Amino acid sequence: xxxxxxxxxxxxxxxxxxxxxxxxxxxxxxxxxxxxxxxxxxxxxxxxxxxxxxxxxxxxxxxxxxxxxxxxxxxxxxxxxxxxxxxxxxxxxxxxxxxxxxxxxxxxxxxxxxxxxxxxxxxxxxxxxxxxxxxxxxxxxxxxxxxxxxxxxxxxxxxxxxxxxxxxxxxxxxxxxxxxxxxxxxxxxxxxxxxxxxxxxxxxxxxxxxxxxxxxxxxxxxxxxxxxxxxxxxxxxxxxxxxxxxxxxxxxxxxxxxxxxxxxxxxxxxxxxxxxxxxxxxxxxxxxxxxxxxxxxxxxxxxxxxxxxxxxxxxxxxxxxxxxxxxxxxxxxxxxxxxxxxxxxxxxxxxxxxxxxxxxxxxxxxxxxxxxxxxxxxxxxxxxxxxxxxxxxxxxxxxxxxxxxxxxxxxxxxxxxxxxxxxxxxxxxxxxxxxxxxxxxxxxxxxxxxxxxxxxxxxxxxxxxxxxxxxxxxxxxxxxxxxxxxxxxxxxxxxxxxxxxxxxxxxxxxxxxxxxxxxxxxxxxxxxxxxxxxxxxxxxxxxxxxxxxxxxxxxxxxxxxxxxxxxxxxxxxxxxxxxxxxxxxxxxx
Amino acid sequence: xxxxxxxxxxxxxxxxxxxxxxxxxxxxxxxxxxxxxxxxxxxxxxxxxxxxxxxxxxxxxxxxxxxxxxxxxxxxxxxxxxxxxxxxxxxxxxxxxxxxxxxxxxxxxxxxxxxxxxxxxxxxxxxxxxxxxxxxxxxxxxxxxxxxxxxxxxxxxxxxxxx
Numbered sequence: 128x129x130x131x132x133x134x135x136x137x138x139x140x141x142x143x144x145x146x147x148x149x150x151x152x153x154x155x156x157x158x159x160x161x162x163x164x165x166x167x168x169x170x171x172x173x174x175x176x177x178x179x180x181x182x183x184x185x186x187x188x189x190x191x192x193x194x195x196x197x198x199x200x201x202x203x204x205x206x207x208x209x210x211x212x213x214x215x216x217x218x219x220x221x222x223x224x225x226x227x228x229x230x231x232x233x234x235x236x237x238x239x240x241x242x243x244x245x246x247x248x249x250x251x252x253x254x255x256x257x258x259x260x261x262x263x264x265x266x267x268x269x270x271x272x273x274x275x276x277x278x279x280x281x282x283x284x285x286x287x288x289x290x291x292x293x294x295x296x297x298x299x300x301x302x303x304x305x306x307x308x309x310x311x312x313x314x315x316x317x318x319x320x321x322x323x324x325x326x327x328x329x330x331x332x333x334x335x336x337x338x339x340x341x342x343x344x345x346x347x348x349x350x351x352x353x354x355x356x357x358x359x360x361x362x363x364x365x366x367x368x369x370x371x372x373x374x375x376x377x378x379x380x381x382x383x384x385x386x387x388x389x390x391x392x393x394x395x396x397x398x399x400x401x402x403x404x405x406x407x408x409x410x411x412x413x414x415x416x417x418x419x420x421x422x423x424x425x426x427x428x429x430x431x432x433x434x435x436x437x438x439x440x441x442x443x444x445x446x447x448x449x450x451x452x453x454x455x456x457x458x459x460x461x462x463x464x465x466x467x468x469x470x471x472x473x474x475x476x477x478x479x480x481x482x483x484x485x486x487x488x489x490x491x492x493x494x495x496x497x498x499x500x501x502x503x504x505x506x507x508x509x510x511x512x513x514x515x516x517x518x519x520x521x522x523x524x525x526x527x528x529x530x531x532x533x534x535x536x537x538x539x540x541x542x543x544x545x546x547x548x549x550x551x552x553x554x555x556x557x558x559x560x561x562x563x564x565x566x567x568x569x570x571x572x573x574x575x576x577x578x579x580x581x582x583x584x585x586x587x588x589x590x591x592x593x594x595x596x597x598x599x600x601x602x603x604x605x606x607x608x609x610x611x612x613x614x615x616x617x618x619x620x621x622x623x624x625x626x627x628x629x630x631x632x633x634x635x636x637x638x639x640x641x642x643x644x645x646x647x648x649x650x651x652x653x654x655x656x657x658x659x660x661x662x663x664x665x666x667x668x669x670x671x672x673x674x675x676x677x678x679x680x681x682x683x684x685x686x687x688x689x690x691x692x693x694x695x696x697x698x699x700x701x702x703x704x705x706x707x708x709x710x711x712x713x714x715x716x
Numbered sequence: 717x718x719x720x721x722x723x724x725x726x727x728x729x730x731x732x733x734x735x736x737x738x739x740x741x742x743x744x745x746x747x748x749x750x751x752x753x754x755x756x757x758x759x760x761x762x763x764x765x766x767x768x769x770x771x772x773x774x775x776x777x778x779x780x781x782x783x784x785x786x787x788x789x790x791x792x793x794x795x796x797x798x799x800x801x802x803x804x805x806x807x808x809x810x811x812x813x814x815x816x817x818x819x820x821x822x823x824x825x826x827x828x829x830x831x832x833x834x835x836x837x838x839x840x841x842x843x844x845x846x847x848x849x850x851x852x853x854x855x856x857x858x859x860x861x862x863x864x865x866x867x868x869x870x871x872x873x874x875x876x877x878x879x
Contacts, residue, residue: 287771292765292769292770292771292772292773293771293773293774294771294773295773296771296773296774296776296777297777297781298773298776298777298780298781299780299781300780300781308773309758309761309772309773309775309776310758310776317773318772712762712772713758713762713772
């Protein structure tokens with residue numbers, strides 16, 4: 128790329144041609160206050176006017192996020208004119224913003240508050256009318272509060288980029304403009320899949336997960352026997368809430384923190400991931416042998432399940448009937464473990480810590496009530512766990528490493544760990560399917576073909592003379608390609624893994640926010656690399672495990688021997704399998 | 717989409733297909749539907765979404781952005797009161813207020829009997845005859861507030877006659 132000469136604050140620099148002023152300044156070590164920094168244009172570009180600077184050759188001030196650098200350009204960030212203009216831009220945003228910052232769960236990671244501090248914006252500079260606001264707290268998963276929305280449009284872009292046909296869009300005009308689902312509907316009456324990708328990009332608290340910490344508090348207060356389980360992706364990101372480098376696995380500290388929060392037992396959802404593999408691999412081989420519906424599609428991701436029910440109601444027979452791992456865990460805890468421990472299952476309160484907003488919605492499904500009891504009673508996101516730990520005064524970084532409880536249930540294999548990343552469920556299933564079909568373990572354990580972040584991955588494996596064609600998709604935009612093929616009768620696959628979020632659970636809607644402005648110690652390209660770093664944390668935990676195939680989990684073996692009989696047995700079906708129902712995208716309000 | 721008649725589905729499908737070769741056909745499709753039916757409810761937006769691949773949320777955004785499009789059926793008589801600068805100076809606000817008072821609806825709304833809709837218009841280019849009112853395309857020049865009850869009565873009589 129050709130280099131050009133520019134000056135910033137009077138200093139000469141050489142930068143790549145074609146960059147915006149914001150990008151060029153960043154490469155030279157300047158952070159121009161902005162509301163977007165580096166989100167690859169996932170916003171209503173240039174509209175917020177926060178990043179105004181002076182540049183020679185331009186008329187007036189320019190928005191540095193969209194204005195390109197040119198040869199000989201002299202850029203001034205700190206002139207009185209530019210400084211005052213940036214402050215006024217933020218003050219105008221604040222004039223139509225709910226100023227309840229103290230009680231906003233986003234206040235530690237709010238980009239608007241951040242630029243308000245940087246620019247010295249005064250919240251009461253422009254007082255006047257405010258746009259009529261909408262507060263949607265109807266669903267168990269996502270809260271939309273337009274009084275905090277700055278109309279940047281990041282959520283609109285992310286929803287569409289991840290899922291093709293987005294659910295959110297700008298509506299109305301001028302001062303009445305808001306962002307929301309069509310007809311300003313609540314999320315439950317729209318085709319929203321509750322994945323929470325919109326939450327992960329919102330610069331303010333306009334889109335947030337529903338805070339369920341109070342539910343957990345109430346269970347403790349009521350004297351319930353409260354246990355907790357954590358999904359694999361949580362350990363790969365929780366440390367970020369406490370300033371640790373992205374990609375640091377904090378399994379031991381997380382367990383230690385959960386014990387100090389008062390949970391009676393701390394289980395790993397990975398145990399149930401192994402159980403899921405036993406059930407799912409058996410289901411798959413059964414379908415192949417008995418001419419059942421193929422391809423079979425995984426059902427662990429509740430965002431994906433929502434999408435299937437909303438948009439592909441005719442294909443629901445392709446979904447595995449397996450519950451997702453944390454729901455299986457809940458059912459096993461309440462209907463097996465509790466009895467063994469002499470605990471009344473009615474007194475047992477199961478909390479799941481998940482990287483996911485959609486899991487909150489999943490836990491409320493009627494189909495996930497077993498023998499009159501909800502499988503999982505409350506779901507917290509990784510971020511909520513971070514808040515809970517901080518609220519309790521626990522110094523997370525200084526905690527010792529502790530081990531999960533392995534009390535009859537809880538032991539897990541490397542196969543369970545990699546469930547948290549796209550391709551992981553597929554790889555875990557293949558490890559076990561290979562063993563079942565060939566009678567021996569797959570050489571080298573790994574199935575590299577299904578790893579990585581390509582939108583759609585496909586592979587064929589020859590297992591004991593049988594060719595198994597598989598595909599992996601993440602984000603509904605990619606999934607749609609595979610689903611339309613199935614609908615058209617053209618699909619060549621036996622088994623498909625689909626996850627709702629781009630990258631899988633490590634990038635779930637409940638994971639810590641990745642904002643370069645709050646991550647001064649990370650590399651400049653962190654928004655491009657964080658997914659791979661979190662994934663690497665899981666793959667290296669897999670490598671460290673001595674047992675790496677679900678069927679070799681001794682506690683899972685014992686569970687079948689003592690209790691369930693065999694995979695897909697009658698009892699396994701009662702406790703571990705579920706059903707789906709087609710839904711309308713826009714039901715009557 | 718359950719509420720659309722087969723004929724409507726067929727016609728809207730035909731409208732969508734009319735612009736199949738266009739790069740950005742949405743505006744043209746929506747304007748044809750608006751002209752044909754007088755409004756674009758959500759059922760119709762869902763059908764257009766299915767045919768074009770544009771999300772319902774985006775279509776709804778376009779429909780609510782342009783005042784030419786309407787989400788609800790308009791009345792038999794659409795009373796457009798120009799509120800452009802010249803008309804405004806000449807008392808258009810009093811004119812629109814009088815229509816609102818007589819019909820019992822705010823600008824943008826339709827009477828319950830489906831007879832009248834009041835629209836506030838921006839300049840319609842008839843500044844020489846301000847304040848101007850346009851009813852179903854017929855322009856009323858230099859409308860005086862005291863003439864408004866008569867205009868409404870006349871329309872009501874006509875509307876009743878061919879109803």
